[in-house]
Every structure is written in C-alpha cells, then in structure tokens.
Amino acid sequence: MKLFKYxxxxxxxxxxxxxxxxxxxxxxxxxxxxxxxxxxxQSIYDSDSEFANSLKLVVKKKLxxxxxxxxxxxxLQQKYGEWILYDPKFNKNTYFLWLxxxxxxxxxxxxxxxxxxxKKNN
Amino acid sequence: MKTKxxxxxxxxxxxxxxxxxxxxxxxxxxYTPNFKSxxxxxxxxxxxxxxNKTINSEDIFLDDKFYLxxxxxxxxVPCREEHKFLMNLHKEKLIDIIGxxxxxxxxxxxxxxxxxxxxxxxxxxxxxxxxxIEWGAYGVPETFLIYNKKIVKKIIGPLNENSILExxxxxx
Amino acid sequence: MPTPKEGLGLNPIxxxxxxxxxxxxxSLGYVGSSIIFSSxxxxxxxxxxxxxxxxxxxxxxxxxxxxxxxxILLGSIWAYYELGWGGFWFWDPVENVxxxxxxxxxxxxxxxxxxxxxxxxxxxxxxxxxxxxALSMCGTFLVRSGILNSxxxxxxxxxxxxxxxxxxxxxxxxSFFVFFFFHKNENKTLINLNWVSKETAILIxxxxxxxxxxxxxxxxxxxxxxxxxxxxxxSVGPPFFHKLIIPFLIPFLIFMAIGPQLKWIxxxxxxxxxxxxxxxxxxxxxxxxxxxxxxNFFTNTILLTAAFFLFFITVRDFFKKKFSNLSQNxxxxxxxxxxxxxxxxxxxxxxxITNLKIGETFVSDKFKISFNDIKxxxxxxxKAIIGKFExxxxxxSNLIMSPELRIYNQPNIVTSEADIKTNLLTDKFMTMNLxxxxxxxxxxYQIKPFMAWIWISVILxxxxxxxxxxxxxxxx
Numbered sequence: 001m002k003l004f005k006y007x008x009x010x011x012x013x014x015x016x017x018x019x020x021x022x023x024x025x026x027x028x029x030x031x032x033x034x035x036x037x038x039x040x041x042q043s044i045y046d047s048d049s050e051f052a053n054s055l056k057l058v059v060k061k062k063l064x065x066x067x068x069x070x071x072x073x074x075x076l077q078q079k080y081g082e083w084i085l086y087d088p089k090f091n092k093n094t095y096f097l098w099l100x101x102x103x104x105x106x107x108x109x110x111x112x113x114x115x116x117x118x119k120k121n122n
Numbered sequence: 123m124k125t126k127x128x129x130x131x132x133x134x135x136x137x138x139x140x141x142x143x144x145x146x147x148x149x150x151x152x153y154t155p156n157f158k159s160x161x162x163x164x165x166x167x168x169x170x171x172x173x174n175k176t177i178n179s180e181d182i183f184l185d186d187k188f189y190l191x192x193x194x195x196x197x198x199v200p201c202r203e204e205h206k207f208l209m210n211l212h213k214e215k216l217i218d219i220i221g222x223x224x225x226x227x228x229x230x231x232x233x234x235x236x237x238x239x240x241x242x243x244x245x246x247x248x249x250x251x252x253x254x255i256e257w258g259a260y261g262v263p264e265t266f267l268i269y270n271k272k273i274v275k276k277i278i279g280p281l282n283e284n285s286i287l288e289x290x291x292x293x294x
Numbered sequence: 295m296p297t298p299k300e301g302l303g304l305n306p307i308x309x310x311x312x313x314x315x316x317x318x319x320x321s322l323g324y325v326g327s328s329i330i331f332s333s334x335x336x337x338x339x340x341x342x343x344x345x346x347x348x349x350x351x352x353x354x355x356x357x358x359x360x361x362x363x364x365x366i367l368l369g370s371i372w373a374y375y376e377l378g379w380g381g382f383w384f385w386d387p388v389e390n391v392x393x394x395x396x397x398x399x400x401x402x403x404x405x406x407x408x409x410x411x412x413x414x415x416x417x418x419x420x421x422x423x424x425x426x427x428a429l430s431m432c433g434t435f436l437v438r439s440g441i442l443n444s445x446x447x448x449x450x451x452x453x454x455x456x457x458x459x460x461x462x463x464x465x466x467x468x469s470f471f472v473f474f475f476f477h478k479n480e481n482k483t484l485i486n487l488n489w490v491s492k493e494t495a496i497l498i499x500x501x502x503x504x505x506x507x508x509x510x511x512x513x514x515x516x517x518x519x520x521x522x523x524x525x526x527x528x529s530v531g532p533p534f535f536h537k538l539i540i541p542f543l544i545p546f547l548i549f550m551a552i553g554p555q556l557k558w559i560x561x562x563x564x565x566x567x568x569x570x571x572x573x574x575x576x577x578x579x580x581x582x583x584x585x586x587x588x589x590n591f592f593t594n595t596i597l598l599t600a601a602f603f604l605f606f607i608t609v610r611d612f613f614k615k616k617f618s619n620l621s622q623n624x625x626x627x628x629x630x631x632x633x634x635x636x637x638x639x640x641x642x643x644x645x646x647i648t649n650l651k652i653g654e655t656f657v658s659d660k661f662k663i664s665f666n667d668i669k670x671x672x673x674x675x676x677k678a679i680i681g682k683f684e685x686x687x688x689x690x691s692n693l694i695m696s697p698e699l700r701i702y703n704q705p706n707i708v709t710s711e712a713d714i715k716t717n718l719l720t721d722k723f724m725t726m727n728l729x730x731x732x733x734x735x736x737x738x739y740q741i742k743p744f745m746a747w748i749w750i751s752v753i754l755x756x757x758x759x760x761x762x763x764x765x766x767x768x769x770x
Contacts, residue, residue: 037260038260038261050225050251050261051261053251054225054250054251054254057250057252058252058255078258079257080258
C-alpha cells in the first residue's frame with residue numbers, strides 16, 4: 001500500500017510539469033480567442049492594455065477554480081456579448097457563415113463534375 | 123431564356139450586396155454592447171478602501187433602494203472631470219454612491235479624494251481589475267445604476283449633464 | 295481636446311522605413327490586376343480570348359502576382375517587427391483584403407496556363423480577371439471606408455467610402471454587361487477532359503483556391519452584413535479561418551504534388567509508384583517528429599505528412615527533371631517550405647511572461663532572465679526607455695536584449711519596440727511593457743524557431759514566378 005502511495009506521488013510530481021504546461025496552453029488558447037475590447041483588432045493574448053491584463057487574470061482564476069473553456073466563454077459572452085469571442089458560435093445567426101463556404105465547395109465540385117459528364121455523353 | 127437567368131440573378135444578388143454595404147457604412151464602428159436591461163449584479167467580495175476589511179457585495183446593495191456604482195482611478199483624466207457631477211448628486215442626497223477604485227495606488231487615490239472630496243458612501247478596492255470585469259466594464263470611468271440587485275442603467279465614459287438628468291429621471 | 299496647431303502628427307506605428315516600401319509594392323500588385331481586367335474586357339468585346347490572349351497577358355499576370363506576393367510578405371514582416379506581438383498573420387480584415395486578390399490572381403495564373411496550352415476555360419479566365427480586380431477594389435473600399443474594425447485602420451471617412459463603393463459597383467455591373475453582351479461561348483462542346491491529366495489537376499487547384507477565397511471573403515464581410523440585418527455584432531477571427539481552411543489544405547498539398555507529375559491531355563498511372571513511397575516516408579518522418587510532443591496529434595500529423603510529401607516530391611522533381619519547368623518547381627517547393635516553417639514555428643515556439651523590477655532575475659529550468667539596467671534616451675520626437683536584459687539559457691550561452699518603450703509627444707502615444715535577435719534557426723523576441731501604477735515591468739520573452747524560413751519560403755515562391763518571366767514558352 002505504501003509503495004502504491006509513493007508511486008502515485010511520483011507519478012503526479014513527474015506529470016506536474018506537463019500538467020502545468022497544459023494549463024498554460026489552455027489559458028493561451030482561450031486568451032487568443034478573446035477580443036480586446038478597447039483595442040483595435042487585437043486578442044487578449046496579444047494586447048497589453050489594462051483591460052486585457054485584467055481579463056487574463058480572470059481567465060486564469062476561473063481555470064484554476066475548475067471552469068471549463070466553454071463555461072468561461074459563456075461567462076464572458078454574458079457580460080460583453082458575442083463580439084468578444086473570435087470563434088463565432090454556431091447558432092441561427094451564423095448558419096450561413098459556417099455553411100455557405102462548404103456549400104460553395106460542393107457546388108464548385110458539381111460544376112467540375114458536370115464537365116466530365118458532358119464529355120461522356122458526347 | 124435560360125441564358126437570361128444568369129445575368130438577372132447576378133444583378134439581383136449584387137444589388138442586394140450593394141445595399142447591405144451601403145447600410146453598413148452608416149453603422150458606427152464603436153461597439154456598445156446591446157444592453158439587455160435588468161441583468162443581476164455580480165456577487166463579489168472586495169476590500170474596503172479605508173480599513174482594508176473584506177466586504178460582501180450582498181451587504182452593500184440592499185433591496186428597494188437605488189445605488190450608483192462608479193468605477194474610478196486617480197490616473198484617469200476623465201474621472202476628474204465627472205467628479206463634480208458625483209459631488210452634486212452626493213450633496214442633493216438623492217442616491218448612495220459606491221466607489222470602485224480601479225487598479226490604483228492607495229496613496230495617489232487618497233490624494234485624489236483629498237483634493238476633490240469624496241461623494242462615496244463606501245469605496246471598494248479593485249487592485250487587479252477583475253471585479254470590474256464581473257460588472258462587464260471595459261475600464262474607467264464607468265457608472266452603473268442599481269435597483270433591487272439589478273443593473274438598471276450603464277454609463278460608459280465620464281458622466282455629463284445628460285446622463286445625470288437621465289439618472290435623476292429614473293430614481294424619481 | 296483641442297486640435298494641435300500643426301495637426302496630430304503621424305501615428306508612431308507608421309513612423310518606420312517600411313512605410314515607404316510595403317504600400318507601393320502592394321499597390322503595384324493591385325494595379326497590375328487592373329491591366330489584366332482591362333485587357334480581359336477588351337478581349338471579350340473583340341472575341342479575342344483564346345490561347346493568343348493567354349500568351350500575351352501571361353507576363354502581366356506574373357508581374358502583378360510577384361508584386362502582390364512581395365507586398366503581402368513585406369506587410370507580414372513589418373507587422374512582425376513593428377507591432378510587438380511576435381505574430382505575422384492575424385486574419386485581420388485588412389490582411390484578408392490583400393489575401394483575396396492574391397488567391398484570385400494565383401487561380402488566374404494557373405488557369406491561364408491551361409488556356410494557353412489547350413485553349414479551354416476561356417470564360418472562366420475572363421471571370422477570374424474580373425474577380426481579381428473587383429476584389430482589389432473591394433479591398434480598397436473595405437479598408438478606407440472605416441466599415442471594418444481593424445488594427446490597420448489609421449483613418450476613416452464614410453463619405454470617401456461611399457464614393458469607392460459606387461465606383462466599385464459601377465465596375466462590377468459594367469463587367470456584367472460586357473461579359474453577357476459580347477461573350478460568345480463556342481467552346482462548350484470542345485471540352486474533352488480526361489480524369490487523369492494536368493488540366494484536371496489545375497481545375498482541382500482552381501476549385502480549392504476558390505473555396506479558400508470564399509472562406510476568407512465570407513469571414514471578412516459577414517459581420518458587416520449580419521449587423522445591418524440583425525443589429526447583432528459578432529467577431530470572426532483566426533479560429534474560424536483555421537477550422538475551415540486547414541482540413542482542405544491537406545488534400546490541396548497532395549494534389550499540388552501530384553499535379554505536375556501528370557501530362558497534358560492524358561496521363562497514365564504507370565511508373566507512379568514513387569508517389570506512394572514518398573507518402574509513406576513522409577508519414578513515418580512526421581510520426582517520429584510528432585510522437586514525443588504534447589500537441590494535437592491527429593491534425594498536426596496529417597498536415598505535416600502532406601507538407602513533407604509536397605516537399606520531397608518537389609525536391610525529387612528538381613533532381614529528376616532538372617530545368618524543365620523550373621519556375622513551377624521552385625514555387626511549389628517554396629509553398630511546401632512555407633507550410634512546414636509555419637507548422638514547426640507553431641509547434642516549437644515557447645514564451646515566458648513575467649513581471650520584473652530593475653535588478654530582479656527570473657529563473658526557470660530553461661532560462662534565467664536578469665533585468666540589469668534601464669537607460670533613457672531623447673530622440674527628435676520621442677523619449678525612449680531602453681531596458682537591458684541578460685538572458686542565459688540552459689546551455690549557458692547568454693544574450694543581451696534591449697527592448698524599448700517609446701513615449702511620443704505628438705500624438706501622445708506610448709509604443710513598445712521589441713528587440714529581436716534573428717538567425718537562420720530561431721528568432722529570440724523580447725518586449726517590455728509598463729504596468730499601470732506599479733514599479734515593475736511586464737516582460738515577454740519568446741523563442742520562435744524557423745521565422746526566417748517563413749520569409750525565405752515566400753521569397754522562393756516569388757522567385758519561381760520571376761523565372762517564368764524569362765522563359766519563352768511554357769514547358770519546353
């Protein structure tokens with residue numbers, strides 16, 4: 001039993017660094033996805049304004065208290081609106097945004113395909 | 123007839139696009155979020171400016187009373203300009219004003235209040251700016267009108283005569 | 295705030311020598327597309343769009359394309375050195391606006407080759423010529439009218455925007471008129487394409503390029519339209535573009551490797567076993583590199599495999615086929631190098647963010663950063679605060695970095711100038727920022743491998759285009 005406990009502790013200590021690295025990576029991923037609202041076109045990750053620095057702290061605290069990425073986005077969306085999120089959500093406002101390019105790709109493919117079909121019929 | 127459809131369709135689509143761009147030009151670039159009125163105020167804890175004791179937000183904002191939360195800092199130039207409006211409100215004893223000192227140096231903030239006098243019933247400290255974000259604020263100065271633990275009005279930027287008139291209208 | 299007597303002064307970000315280079319070069323690219331546009335429309339009225347027209351316009355397409363590519367590269371390099379965040383592409387609306395004509399022009403470039411060789415895709419070439427120029431004009435509209443929120447908007451004026459908008463749409467409707475009235479499409483029955491042929495490969499290229507173009511276009515203008523229709527404001531940023539482009543980039547890279555191996559009209563699949571061999575080699579190499587890293591394994595593996603595949607195939611082509619079609623070889627090789635550099639840069643970059651007072655040292659298991667000193671310097675229109683930092687890495691080699699803070703007097707802005715130490719292998723990037731009301735500074739130190747290769751690969755792409763200008767006939 002003692003051996004097991006020691007092994008467990010060793011496992012966590014070894015993995016602590018990589019866990020820590022994962023946290024920072026997630027924090028960076030989130031802050032890169034947030035718009036700095038008082039800057040012109042910068043993300044929270046890139047910006048050094050007061051607002052950005054405070055928001056970086058908020059994200060860090062929320063991650064530490066166990067919030068998921070989605071929960072953090074929802075929280076900020078409630079306070080500041082969808083404008084703050086760089087990754088547009090998939091809702092009725094953005095169906096065309098996400099689907100139109102795919103649709104055009106399929107239409108393009110169909111046009112090219114038709115070129116070959118015409119040839120076969122000749 | 124089929125060959126006529128393409129040009130007509132294209133002209134139709136592009137006319138709509140033109141119209142949309144034209145309308146888009148009129149829209150302002152500065153974003154003020156759609157204010158869904160009556161959002162609940164955040165629950166938070168903050169240190170008191172005077173005595174450094176921790177206060178709960180629930181103990182400050184009681185029901186059936188109007189409150190004004192004003193976010194300010196000694197390094198913020200527009201805050202100086204709006205301060206006289208706050209002093210006037212304080213003199214007329216119309217409403218309780220709670221101050222949130224944002225990312226400030228204690229001595230400099232004290233000097234600010236000594237110079238311009240304090241309209242605040244309580245002043246809370248927000249050293250890292252995270253409380254302001256709980257309120258959905260961008261920075262300084264910003265003012266919130268609160269009633270029954272809900273945000274009734276939000277003013278971004280310094281207060282002026284118009285915003286004071288609006289506040290007075292609502293709290294009647 | 296009253297307006298100063300002598301005006302506000304040039305925005306400090308623009309006070310840089312690159313201001314004299316990037317805009318003119320980029321402009322030449324845009325303006326070149328107007329030549330193609332005019333020639334195409336004139337050709338339509340004279341029914342001249344054929345392989346002769348393609349041969350004649352080809353040089354102009356290449357010249358315009360080279361300048362546009364260089365212009366975009368210069369913009370990226372300038373953003374990297376000047377804006378202080380260590381990034382080179384932000385999917386910022388103004389950047390997208392330069393990318394769109396580039397995508398259209400590259401598509402046209404490939405389409406012209408088919409037109410010259412086989413005299414097909416005439417209508418499509420005309421449409422692309424119109425689209426490229428229309429996108430340039432559209433770009434001018436989007437940037438100068440102030441309709442978009444971007445880090446590049448330095449001045450905006452809605453009245454000027456209206457003028458450009460009207461001009462743009464007059465051009466578009468004029469093109470419609472000319473095209474539908476004059477164009478006689480006789481070639482419909484003559485299209486005789488084989489599935490396995492170079493024409494098909496180029497058609498597939500066009501198909502994917504148009505998709506990329508549409509993604510960038512919709513991503514850039516959608517927020518404008520949504521706001522007009524619903525008054526809701528949303529942001530469309532890097533995650534959107536990455537999600538929609540990267541999955542399609544993988545087949546695109548593979549087709550880019552296979553296409554040049556095919557012959558015109560009809561090709562066979564014999565003797566093409568080496569393609570599968572190289573694909574396997576690329577995959578194994580990728581897995582060896584990626585497996586020990588804690589990154590998104592799946593996407594990175596497939597993307598890296600495809601990029602390596604293109605890389606190896608183009609290198610093989612260089613040695614096998616020597617100088618036949620050197621320009622295409624170099625450009626495609628450059629593109630594979632670009633994707634590889636960006637991927638490696640992404641995977642192996644690291645950074646340290648910390649707060650330091652003068653005299654303090656930051657210690658981690660990989661670095662020691664000492665904030666040694668601070669100096670003040672007075673320049674003509676700004677005061678500089680220059681920090682002196684000593685960075686010692688785990689191998690013991692040390693480096694002195696001197697990032698700056700500049701306080702300009704007119705306009706009253708503080709900018710942060712990064713100190714960048716470049717060499718072929720990595721860039722070391724440091725910025726220093728004031729923290730409100732504190733006596734420490736916020737320091738950001740980044741290690742960015744292969745940055746130089748990103749710039750070199752784009753220059754290679756341009757160089758390939760340049761070579762083709764000197765060739766008399768396409769594919770001797």
